[in-house]
Amino acid sequence: MRRTALAAGLTVVSVVASGCGIFSDDEPADLQVYTARHYDLEKAFDEFTEETGITVEFLDGDDAELLERLKKEGEDSPADIFMTVDAGNLWNAADQGQFQALTSPALDAAVPEDLRDPDGQWYGLAMRARTVVYNPEKVDPAEIDTTDSYAALGDPKWRGRVCMRDATASYTQSLVASLIDLHGRERALEIVESWVANDVQIMSNDIELLDAIDAGACDIGISNHYYVGRQLEDDPDYKVKVFWASQDGDGTHVNISGAGVTTNSDNAEDAQKLLEWLATDGQSHFVDGNFEFPVNPQVAPMELLAGWGEFKRMPVDAKAYGSLNADAVALLGEADYE
Known part of the structure; x- marks a missing residue:
């Protein structure tokens, strides 16, 4: 896994089953996530790790700042997933070549067509x-x-x-x-x-x-x-x-929070597994802590939201x-x- 020095102004949070390890070279996590979304990610990622054994770390920052970081790091970026909180930001990242196209029947079935990239570069995960x-x-x-x-x-x-x-x-x-x-x-x-x-x-x-x-x-x-x-x-x-x-x-x-696998990820297979889990078995873990609506129509919103009709x-x-x-x-x- 590639490693780079952390930029000032960004917060790094480790969600690794074995304990802390902030993008360290000592027992690094399997997946690194750059995210502008910071709502209860620890809970969702912990559940994913418990179910799959795949460990996750994430770096928290502003959408534009993280996108620029990805572009500057290029092939040396440690990021496997870029997660944003606005559909326009997802489109922008794809337009600038920061996502790779996925082939995932699971994601295509779970995420409505207008909430995902037609070429599979990114997928909405919360509405x-x-x-x-x-x-x-x-x-x-x-x-x-x-x-x-x-x-x-x-x-x-x-x-x-x-x-x-x-x-x-x-x-x-x-x-x-x-x-x-x-x-x-x-x-x-x-x-x-x-x-x-x-x-x-x-x-x-x-x-x-x-x-x-x-x-x-x-x-x-x-x-x-x-x-x-x-x-x-x-x-x-x-x-x-x-x-x-x-x-x-x-x-x-409606707007979405979503993510894609980065162009330079060296663990795209596990990164795709994380996105698939977040859109299916992990939907409630991902959205409920922030009172968001699931993108997956097969997953019910939490009771308070359902009460709004x-x-x-x-x-x-x-x-x-x-x-x-x-x-x-x-x-x-x-x-x-x-």
């Missing part, structure tokens, strides 16, 4: 819905538009009542990229400008946004669903509810999320959305 959230003491759900719930937050009736994430968030950028893809740039710009005209309150993270809604500082907003699940687990009286957006239209915007999701277009990201960023700037 997160970016949808409308609201304070039930301030908003009657009958008030919320069901055809295009995202655009409708620009209706003047919501003026001064809306909270959203900042323009630098990948979730915001992917949502806007999907609006460009669905409606064209001109209409997408009109939608974002209508949010700005409604004096949207911009929050630096989804927890801050949800806490503002819970406290009555704003009434409605857009958030990833799993943050609501986390908050409700800690406080069942938390005053935020999920509304599945655009159920009479294009469906609720089924929803129609917007098809995921990873190429659009990735290739239109720069356009989305420019559009947000043009609309003075900060």
Whole structure:
């Protein structure tokens, strides 16, 4: 297994059955994972090791930072798997030649077609819905538009009542990229400008946004669903509810956390086994700790999520999320959305 020095600013966590060994040359793990996802990975990887005997270490960092690291390391990279938290990032990594194509009937059967690369370079492993959230003491759900719930937050009736994430968030950028893809740039710009005209309150993270809604500082907003699940687990009286957006239209915007086997992996066989396990027997271990939805339709979501009811999701277009990201960023700037 190749080894390189660790870059500053990255966190390395070892999940090796025999104990610690942070990318060391002393009894190295069988698999090395570069991941921008850090939700309860220890539990999932420990379960995988227990079932298969294949040991795993992972290095935690920012998507863009880890991708640049992979590219710079080239053939000397120790990484066997690159895991990201946005479909656009998966597409981008594949477009830059960082994944190898897999042939896996197990993954093809477990992961819906729009949640995986058509050439088998990457696979979605967990779904997160970016949808409308609201304070039930301030908003009657009958008030919320069901055809295009995202655009409708620009209706003047919501003026001064809306909270959203900042323009630098990948979730915001992917949502806007999907609006460009669905409606064209001109209409997408009109939608974002209508949010700005409604004096949207911009929050630096989804927890801050949800806490503002819970406290009555704003009434409605857009958030990833799993943050609501986390908050409700800690406080069942938390005053935020999920509304599945655009159920009479294009469906609720969904993004994915996913992964692929790196081009320069020297243990691609075991790396593929890990991806297959995460998409099948390990799905619940991978998604439940973060209140995410399984990508595998044969795996039931955890009880809290199931209680919110089924929803129609917007098809995921990873190429659009990735290739239109720069356009989305420019559009947000043009609309003075900060």
